[in-house]
Amino acid sequence: MNGITKGRFEVFSNSDEAPINKKLPKELLLRIFSYLDVVTLCRCAQVSKAWNVLALDGSNWQKIDLFNFQTDIEGRVVENISKRCGGFLRQLSLRGCLSVGDASMKTFAQNCRNIEVLNLNGCTKITDSTCLSLSKFCSKLKQLDLTSCVSVSNHSLKALSDGCRMLEMLNLSWCDQITRDGIEALARGCNGIRALFLRGCTQLDDGALKHLQKHCPELTTINMQSCTQITDEGLVNLCRGCHKLQILCVSGC
Missing domain, CATH: 3.80.10.10 (Ribonuclease Inhibitor)
Known part of the structure; x- marks a missing residue:
């Protein structure tokens, strides 16, 4: 994992107990988000701090x-x-x-x-x-x-x-x-x-x-x-x- 990717995922911590965040690699979540439309991305950004980082990622x-x-x-x-x-x-x-x-x-x-x-x-x-x-x-x-x-x-x-x-x-x-x-x-x-x-x-x-x-x-x-x-x-x-x-x-x- 390069430095940029590592920095992107530092917001994820042990306190993020949602099962989906435990089971799926953050890179895979980011890939899933890449298929969502604008409205859905904005909704995902409101779920948690971790999802906010992924949903609003420029990619x-x-x-x-x-x-x-x-x-x-x-x-x-x-x-x-x-x-x-x-x-x-x-x-x-x-x-x-x-x-x-x-x-x-x-x-x-x-x-x-x-x-x-x-x-x-x-x-x-x-x-x-x-x-x-x-x-x-x-x-x-x-x-x-x-x-x-x-x-x-x-x-x-x-x-x-x-x-x-x-x-x-x-x-x-x-x-x-x-x-x-x-x-x-x-x-x-x-x-x-x-x-x-x-x-x-x-x-x-x-x-x-x-x-x-x-x-x-x-x-x-x-x-x-x-x-x-x-x-x-x-x-x-x-x-x-x-x-x-x-x-x-x-x-x-």
Whole structure:
């Protein structure tokens, strides 16, 4: 047992007389807890001091979805989670958490540098500042959902292209400040992107698709629903460069 594991289990003492704590190795209890959801983990944390240590161990919090608690999630909750999980956290969904803003996301980015999947769908307080934080601290980010984050602009795409070059999926639906300049920056920096959702990005035109054609050969999915400035010329250019394209939505174009 290494020093870290030993320190984790020092809270267990002879006074912890519960049969389960006597019979099962603490490593096995920790493994069992790793299969529990957020609510159950929080309940287990209230059973005893020993279980509190195990239930709140960062290794149990690698994947968190807070959608069911969206009305209760404030910035400080996200900050506390990030401090608890640290480098363990790989996936976080804050979909619908309207109270979460840039300050808490900056703390999150600083603490959770191994995040790979982040869902901020409907977090309308989010601005370019959050993407700047992600760019600075979260280089392993692969999937980012910014649906309806209407304050996000081309500055965000420039930041992501600089610091999040492993990005494979980006959802910018209804981020109507995005223009061809933002798409150009994204395409140049994140040329491994596979899925791009641009529904309702009404300022995008054929020029944006030309940048994707030049720089994003791995693109397999693109949704441009209601991008009313897109024409046949743009689609022809896109198809000339994106030979792996499998899913194309131009509804409302």
